[in-house]
């Protein structure tokens with residue numbers, strides 16, 4: 606009975622993802638006129654770019670908005686990286702090529718997908734990080750601006766926000782990096798995460814630094830425990846990187862800083878910066894003059910850019926990961942705690 610249920614579940618899953626491959630194909634065929642736009646969404650609105658440029662730019666408008674964005678998007682990105690670290694789910698191009706390469710799954714799906722450098726992701730597919738972090742980013746801005754808007758303006762801004770999130774889905778489907786269900790679930794989890802953060806805002810924002818830092822260290826321990834548990838269970842922790850190597854048309858499209866471990870370290874670094882700036886309720890979120898805000902954020906982001914440029918990539922992976930952890934922690938700490946002091 607159990608065996609039958611498992612077979613049925615696998616069969617249903619396989620049918621669903623095969624049908625979803627056709628959605629990727631349809632989007633590639635019908636929406637190629639928007640190619641520059643889909644690339645723009647994937648390249649310039651991805652979590653790393655949000656942290657290194659877009660969120661700091663929002664700080665020019667308001668320090669309170671910047672604080673909320675770093676907190677919400679930082680937590681969402683960490684949650685996403687953990688989900689990808691724990692659950693190994695295929696991406697469309699990997700699955701399609703496996704299907705064609707394997708004689709077990711027949712008949713072949715009869716789908717053709719185009720791939721290029723942006724399709725060479727090295728993490729698992731589920732849930733879509735672009736959709737999840739962008740959902741949290743847009744809805745946090747929407748909620749912040751809605752506090753002082755009429756219901757008509759709120760409705761209009763909400764429609765624009767969901768329209769942009771839909772464009773992010775199309776971008777990921779067009780580049781064949783994600784299945785539709787991975788994008789939808791990314792957005793769904795993002796919305797649930799915002800709800801949970803809102804409900805527990807008082808509790809979370811009043812945590813003392815000691816507790817917050819302990820929480821981040823425990824998360825680091827959890828990530829390491831998952832790694833060793835996988836090794837014990839004979840599950841390859843680097844499965845997604847191997848899939849990418851196997852199916853990416855050119856390995857030079859893949860980057861050091863795109864592995865699941867790198868993303869976990871990056872996100873834990875961002876959280877560590879938030880933890881060091883805790884309690885968040887004590888942070889100064891008053892706005893300095895616009896000139897001062899522009900100048901201080903410009904200096905900070907130039908400094909961050911220099912730090913990124915100087916990343917030691919040739920001194921082994923531990924130096925690389927430790928540097929990234931510290932750089933991200935310093936960047937979010939400076940954004941949250943020290944930029945407002947420069948008044």
Ligand SMILES: O=P(O)(O)OC[C@H]1O[C@@H](O)[C@H](O)[C@@H](O)[C@@H]1O
Pocket residue numbers: 651652653654682726728729730732733734735736777782783868
């Ligand atoms: O899950 P997606 O949308 O394919 O994204 C994969 C990775 O893409 C990178 O650009 C992000 O910085 C990562 O956080 C993310 O994990």
